[in-house]
Amino acid sequence: MVISVNTLVSNILPSQTVLLFGAGASLPSGAPSVGKLINDLDALLTEDTTGFSFAEVCSLVELKKSRKELVRQVRNSFRGLKPTGGIQSIADYDWVSIFTTNYDDLVERGFSKKNKQIRIYSTNFDFGDPCPPNSTPIFKIHGTIGLDVSDGHRSRMILTEEDNDLVEDYREALYDRMKNDLNANDVVIIGQSLSDPDLDALVKRAIRLNRKSGSAKKIFLLLYTEDHNRALLMERKGIQVAFGGIDEFFFELAKQSEQLVEVIDSSDDPVSERPILRAITLDIKHQFDLGNADFGKMFAGGAASYCDLRAGFCFQRTQKDRIVGRLKSTEQFSMILGSSGVGKTTLARQVACDLVESGYLGWEHNPDREFFAREWLGVAAQLQHDGKDGILVLDNAHLYIQDINLLVNQMSDEGYVRLRLILASARNHWKPRVKSPNLFKLGSVVDLSSLDSSEIGSLLALVEKVPEISRLVDRSFRGFTLQERRRRLVDRCNKDFFVCMKNIFANDSFDTIILQEFSSINPDYQSVYKAVCALESFGVRVHRQLVIRLLQISAQDVSLVLGNLEGLVDEYPINSRESIYGWSGRHPVISEIISKHKFNAQEEIYGLLKQVIKNISPSYDVEIRTLRQLCGFDGGLSKLADQGEQNELLRMMISVAPKERVPRHRLINNLIRCGNFSDAETEIRVFENDLRADGPVKRYKVRLLLERAVSTVGLMIEDKAAMLNDAYSASSSILSGDKFHRQNLQLHADVCLELYRVSGDYGFVDEVLDAMKYAEREVGDPDITRAIQRFERRVSPPSTTNAEMDVEIIEELE
Known part of the structure; x- marks a missing residue:
């Protein structure tokens, strides 16, 4: 049966609720209806469009006039809107997230008026920017009124039928986020009428996502237009329906919030005064x-x-x-x-x-x-x-x-x-x-590396004195005198802390202990444990939702999985508001052992990485960081020997999160080192068009010139010298911008070394050494000292191969 707005409000907690807005949320503030938008567009066409949908009318205007004319007219229809009534109160509550099909910016302005932080998503280029923990994410399913490709933006208003096809990747990312949010939170859908096709599609999508997630959370539908027959159909699908508008909704919320008392923190701790921290x-x-x-x-x-x-x-x-x-x-x-x-x-x-x-x-x-x-x-x-x-x-x-x-x-x-x-x-x-x-x-x-004598003595004393520790000591270790224990730790463990601890408490080979422990796990849960360990060994921060998507685990089975892996996999909160909970193995060394033995074939590693990337949901910050971590110096991609496979996965990452710079950097670097210079040049050009050149890409442009000069067969000496001179001018310019930047110094050293080899002019060597030694004196970075030593080795003897230079190229990852 239909419930009252009061009952709806009493059944939700804003901090555990997702809002989905249809057109009905904006109409009280004067936003035009779909019929009004079509009439306004008809004026441009000067012909009858009866029976055409809004998307079809927009497509006609774009074909017969222009995209700019279409966008201008739609914006004129929304001109002068101000948030009024209930929507002004939206920022008073800590919503999990807000999804809206509306073009207008009424919700955003409601938050701005209250000086509350928000994070707006209207294109997949918005994924990747840091999101403060106290900000509310707002997902614009149909784009936003102020941004469109006709103005040179990457975001586009979803107006025409073609627009829907062009933003499919972005929309799928939003629906994936919606499914995750619905898995852990209630949802309130606010719209005008189920006869509205956009609202109807949104409701059906929410029902499907709720079923797929296996969630027991509730879906509430608030309709301004009373339609008891449609409400009855919705109730059969598990949705609770209330009749009313956005004003009544926020009025009831305000009444039920009157009893809340704001807690004032009187601490003099400067962090306590900063909500973000x-x-x-x-x-x-x-x-x-x-x-x-x-x-x-x-x-x-x-x-x-x-x-x-x-x-x-x-x-x-x-x-x-x-x-x-x-x-x-x-x-x-x-x-x-x-x-x-x-x-x-x-x-x-x-x-x-x-x-x-x-x-x-x-x-x-x-x-x-x-x-x-x-x-x-x-x-x-x-x-x-x-x-x-x-x-x-x-x-x-x-x-x-x-x-x-x-x-x-x-x-x-x-x-x-x-x-x-x-x-x-x-x-x-x-x-x-x-x-x-x-x-x-x-x-x-x-x-920090090996234990010294004093530390070994302290460790052994700790084992003796603390009961919680001493009763865990292995029998084979207990019988020895203190001196013999010390000698065995030094001889058998090479003073390594982690191995010392394991040899105190167990006498077997470390790898054997871990693998025996793995074999004792219920076979139904071994796949989860080895996936978590493998991802950790790849440098990834594993979390619950990623594992659920990757291994197709139902949400109801999560507690069962964790129960069977108790002591092996630990769950901890990363972002409770977004229901993101991290999963970690006991220690990186243990995860590395499991990964090494259970994913020892290149095709297995490649298959796991591909599945991870396919299941990334870029609307979550933690998953964007997963992409960066996979690209890390010892990350997952580095486990693959085949750079072609690496590049395929990097292109998948770029498609998932086009604003992320790290996969683009890694792809350009790989292409240059493989000798695919034309492809590298194309990627650099696309990068500059999409994101503008940053420091790493400027260095890659120089590296491309350098590698072309060194690697291209059949070049005349003067042609090679001309290419190297171009590289020299560019690297000198980069170095002048930051004389202490180690990668700028390394790049300039590589260019000057090749010029010295071509010209025999030792002045290039002196120039590099002067620059490096000046930076060493001013900065004191020991890595610069090591860079000087490497450069001096490469200069003498002159026959040093370019392979050494390749090894020393520092990957420009963020």
Whole structure:
């Protein structure tokens, strides 16, 4: 039976509700009906179009007049609109997302009037920009009134029949997002009448998506036009129908919200005053008392939590006191680098704990979310003003190094020295990326690898003293004296932290232990576990929705899967508002072992990567980051030896998210290194047309000139010299823009080396060495020192092959 608007409102919670707007949401504010739009367009045609649909009339206008005339007339019909009535209250609530078929910008203006953040999507080129955690995503299914291809924009208003075909990829991405949102949230569809074809199509789409997702969430339909017969048909399909308009809907919402009392945060913590940061930042002091210590999770390979540290479950690393002392006195930044399993994250947290206990304010950024440099600059400014000190831990710092560079440079320019940063990263991910010179001027690098004698002693003492740990020690290890335990750890484990831990608690080969454990898993769930491990080993942040789509798991079976993989796969929140929950194995080393043994054939790796890319939903930030991570230096694509297969997958990525620069960079780089110069030139030109040339693409243009000169057979010396001179002019110009940029230096060195080989003029070598040594003195980046040493080796002897240059080309990924 039909329900009242009051009942509808009482059954929803805005923070767990998706809104879908049809034309009925805009009509009270004066938006034209479809009939009015057709009449206005008839005036352009001066002929009768009775019986034609809106799309057909638009197609006729475009054919007989022009696209510009068509768009101009439609915009005239919407001129002068202002949000009135209930739609003005839309920004008062924290909706999960808003989908609308309307061209107008009434919803956007409602949010703007209340100074609330939104993220608007009207084309697939909008996927990829960072979305603040407190912003509301608005998906324009039919485009938006202010943007159209007739004005030179990539977004297009969906007016003609052809328009629907041209935006199919974008629409499918929206419907995929809608399915995910409907899986975890209720939905309210607000429209005029089910006789409206757009609204009818939207309702049918919502029903299909709801069924496909297997969700038990409810769909509500709010109709202004009473039609009890159609309502009865909708109810048979599981939709609850109410009669009323958008004004009544928001009036009832306001009545039920009157009892809510706003909570004022009186904390003097500068992060608590910033809504964007609150949602993605851990307060270290608060974490001390949150939950219980869990050595079992650490034993399984996880980093120590702040509770674990307070409980004494960790031994002291020698470097800790040195880092703390430097951050308190002479340094602002500390970079902790090492391979997986060496204890980088735990050491970073130990340092932060010491600083917090000495009076610092402390935070840790959630590495699964975007890093907002401008927000943290505001925190640094407030700390400086208040005379307080703060420490920020950034784990997996390589994932957002550009934003870190921005923050570090601006803090240096403004003289904000009260905010310290601890950056932890795997060395292989950190090294190729460009870092701000200020990181080295105001900080230092800590290389974490093997355990020293003091650390081994602390580890063994910890095993003896802490009951939760000592009872897990393997029997074969218990019988030895302290001296014998120490000797075996040194001899058998080469002092590696992660392997040391495993040899204390088990005496078998590490790989064998992991594979035996895998074989004991229920066969029905082995495929899930090995997929999660493989994706993690590819550098991907795995999450629930991606696994559901990839392995065709029903939403109802998720809890069953996690239950059967308890202790092996952990679920944690990434973005609770969007129902994004991460899935992680116990440790990257373990994931790498499973992946190596269960996906050891190239065709298996290629098949998995292809399926992942096909199932990407680009409307989610976490899935855009998945594309970037797959392109990473040690990411999934690097597991494929065949660059042709890599390129095919990169083209798929570009089709999914055309605004993403990283897959385009990687494709151009591959084409140049394979000698496909004409294809590389085409990709560079398309990149410049779509996104404008950035630093990497400018360098690739030079690299293309250089490789053509070096690799093309049959060139005369003067022709090769002319091409190299063009490359030299371009690389010199790039280097003059940033003399300390390591990749600019590397590129200029490669060009000058080839000019030296062609001309014999040693002046080119001197020029490069002078530039590199100047940057080395000013910046202090040890990677520049290594670049100098490599360059000197390549100059002498002169017979060094170009293969070495290829190996040293740094992939220009973001």
